[in-house]
Amino acid sequence: MQIGLLGYGTVGKAFYALCEEQPTLKVNTLLTRRPRGLVCREVSSFEEILNDATIELVVELIGGIHPAYEYISSALRAKKHVVTANKAVVCAYYRELVNLAAENGVCLRCTAAAGGGIPWLSSIGRVARMDKITAVEGILNGTTNYILSEMTARNAAYGELLKEAQQLGYAEADPTDDVEGYDARRKLVLSANLAFSALLREQDIPCIGISRMTVADIAWARERGLVWKLIARAEKKGDAVSAFVCPTLFPAATPEAQTNGSANLVSLYAGRIGKQSFSGAGAGGWPTASNVLADCLQIAGGAASFYSDREVAPLPICNDGEPKTWLFRSYGRYAVRQETVADALEAFAAVSEIDPGALLAHLPYGML
């Protein structure tokens, strides 16, 4: 199968190298702003890929919403399959892109958009075809997990570690998307949409990142044998979905607490098969490119449509079962942020597994 590749950054480079080893796949043309000296044809205009009838599959690895959206949608209209690692664009145009693929009888895959190299979205698609998924959750952002892990291990401040992560290339110059939880939320939207045949909107999902975490928060948790992780979770509740992204406490002896650095750990819960968890590298050129390649191999092997043929429907976000305003969630229960200490005390007494008194004693330092 002849491929038109858009972008030659870290993931693009790794994908190109992986493709050279695959007998059934060939990068025919690369869209790039500057010459790369590759064996394949290099072009600077997307039209040349779009109008090349020998190219059956477009792999989009340029990122961002525009012009990625225009490239992907025109490729699908031209009846070319599309594989992308771009969560922002698939999240923002989920219904349009999924429908476009179906209408044109071509395949759209984005497994690398969530979980790096972990076969996460493809596993959700697999289970959703034969079981009822009730919840998806996990550690879905490598940058924040790196910062939280290092804060925990080294007792260092958030700002210091963010700078370090930027110097090491783990965090962007503008880290907002990662540290405020928006990246994890996009991945959650993709996961939940696939799991529940839903159509969630990013902006409807409450999202609290890690930028307000303090050394005192970390120390407070450590003293109690707990570890903070940024968790994204969505649970089907009747005809609605309860969903959020927020820092969460886990006992030190849990798989979540032990997921360090840029690793991801994600779980799905389904009625018949129970809980399944997946962990591995959540970022990086090779892991991410491997999921891009796996999508391409599935398409070359005859995979059809999106992950499933189910109709997607908008579902409201309904966190009614949860405390109204919350900041931190403990293992299986919630540690909430309330407007007053009295409200918080009441809320904790109702929902927290950990000692409300001990938690409240700490609140003035980091949580209220």
Add this chain to the structure above:
Amino acid sequence: MQIGLLGYGTVGKAFYALCEEQPTLKVNTLLTRRPRGLVCREVSSFEEILNDATIELVVELIGGIHPAYEYISSALRAKKHVVTANKAVVCAYYRELVNLAAENGVCLRCTAAAGGGIPWLSSIGRVARMDKITAVEGILNGTTNYILSEMTARNAAYGELLKEAQQLGYAEADPTDDVEGYDARRKLVLSANLAFSALLREQDIPCIGISRMTVADIAWARERGLVWKLIARAEKKGDAVSAFVCPTLFPAATPEAQTNGSANLVSLYAGRIGKQSFSGAGAGGWPTASNVLADCLQIAGGAASFYSDREVAPLPICNDGEPKTWLFRSYGRYAVRQETVADALEAFAAVSEIDPGALLAHLPYGML
């Protein structure tokens, strides 16, 4: 796709029910010794399935080596696809069955044969197509994991818990295959064969089960914050494979140590994507049937051949890098069983991460 189903036990029943919800799959005929009163045709002779040209896919869920081998091989020769959950027969006739499928241009899948409902073998097949897998390992037997978990949790003796497991239906009347590690070893052979394009023989792989584990062993580990798990592991070493099944010590705060009951936890290590781990229900009707169904859906979706098209080659077992005779392996290192205490002392000093003195002090009670 029309299916001929062989067997209607726990997994067969669950698979039949799952199939009824699938628009692309239909159980056309069931091979069963006694009438089940189902909508589909029920027959007592395999020939009726073999000679029915409308049946494109045979699902073998009767277990055991004979007549399963004869059924599977004649179905493949008749150019019918085959899906099976039967590790014993695929393990014993790996090369024959894989070659038969390839020669007849049909598909053979056995994802449910290892890891219950976890997409383990299919993930190995996926990664093996694009990366070099260097090792596979994990907790692959639910019965022994249940017994070890309960021994650890309740301080109860092996024999007592085995009886209990038999009464609960977790263990067979003749528990040999499970408790001596042979079941885990077969799953390891399938995993390693797929991961390394290898052809291992069960009997070449050293295998130590849990039937000699004592309450003292468990207590000794607990005092040190360690937990016993029955681990199966295979690692590619040059042109050979180092492989074994044996009880292994893990610190209590590791994912392995926290895998309790009949759950499985399996990991693969690959050059480019690093480590990936998968956990979930390792047994049970619904989980196992879900992997059978996933295989069927892949075949109906156009999957070809075995998991990969690579040639398989016999590889020798070479545990040279390991201690010559060993009984227990600690986390990342080995705790060995030697003929004499002096030998053991020397071996421990060389290989053990845990205090050799403390371990030796215990040896007379459980390990020598």
